[in-house]
Amino acid sequence: DVKVTQSSRYLVKRTGEKVFLECVQDMDHENMFWYRQDPGLGLRLIYFSYDVKMKEKGDIPEGYSVSREKKERFSLILESASTNQTSMYLCASSLMRGGTNEKLFFGSGTQLSVL
Amino acid sequence: AQSVTQPDIHITVSEGASLELRCNYSYGATPYLFWYVQSPGQGLQLLLKYFSGDTLVQGIKGFEAEFKRSQSSFNLRKPSVHWSDAAEYFCAVGARAAGNKLTFGGGTRVLVKP
Numbered sequence: 001d002v003k004v005t006q007s008s009r010y011l012v013k014r015t016g017e018k019v020f021l022e023c024v025q026d027m028d029h030e031n032m033f034w035y036r037q038d039p040g041l042g043l044r045l046i047y048f049s050y051d052v053k054m055k056e057k058g059d060i061p062e063g064y065s066v067s068r069e070k071k072e073r074f075s076l077i078l079e080s081a082s083t084n085q086t087s088m089y090l091c092a093s094s095l096m097r098g099g100t101n102e103k104l105f106f107g108s109g110t111q112l113s114v115l
Numbered sequence: 116a117q118s119v120t121q122p123d124i125h126i127t128v129s130e131g132a133s134l135e136l137r138c139n140y141s142y143g144a145t146p147y148l149f150w151y152v153q154s155p156g157q158g159l160q161l162l163l164k165y166f167s168g169d170t171l172v173q174g175i176k177g178f179e180a181e182f183k184r185s186q187s188s189f190n191l192r193k194p195s196v197h198w199s200d201a202a203e204y205f206c207a208v209g210a211r212a213a214g215n216k217l218t219f220g221g222g223t224r225v226l227v228k229p
Contacts, residue, residue, distance in 0.1 A: 059216075
């Protein structure tokens, strides 16, 4: 089965720090996504990518950037962490570009706390 | 823009009882609809999906969902819940016109009493 691996389960950072969240998938999927999950708000899309070096903004991109230098790896970057970015971050992947009906495969999540 | 509403934040059900989780969506054309489940400490897992055709969709773990266009709903059901069904459930809507992005509802947390 597809495996989506997020490098850290828990992270604690200070306000103003630059934070990197890493995600790797092992099934040659074209699409990769970053969501944040907050109680009562469900999952909200931050950024997604259909191909290497390609990125598109999701619904809440402010304060975030992404990098996809290799097909299997998709990084989320918080340029200057703030307390309102304390959240659970979920990475996901799916097989094909244009596959609206594609199943998403999710990682286990990274719980980020910004103090 | 597409949107999803899950009216129930928490539901408590006894083991062996039936379960129904509500989901209402807003989208101008025929949507693609999904239910995902998140067990404690886990990522999300797809339960079932609807694209077209038969409006009653069967999924994994004994779940089913029914698409009702007239009510803009896609409710999830299970006839008899097991303790392992305690989790958070998310409804999501996707559409090709929206650039393949999925929009998720706020989630419903299910607690199962022995």
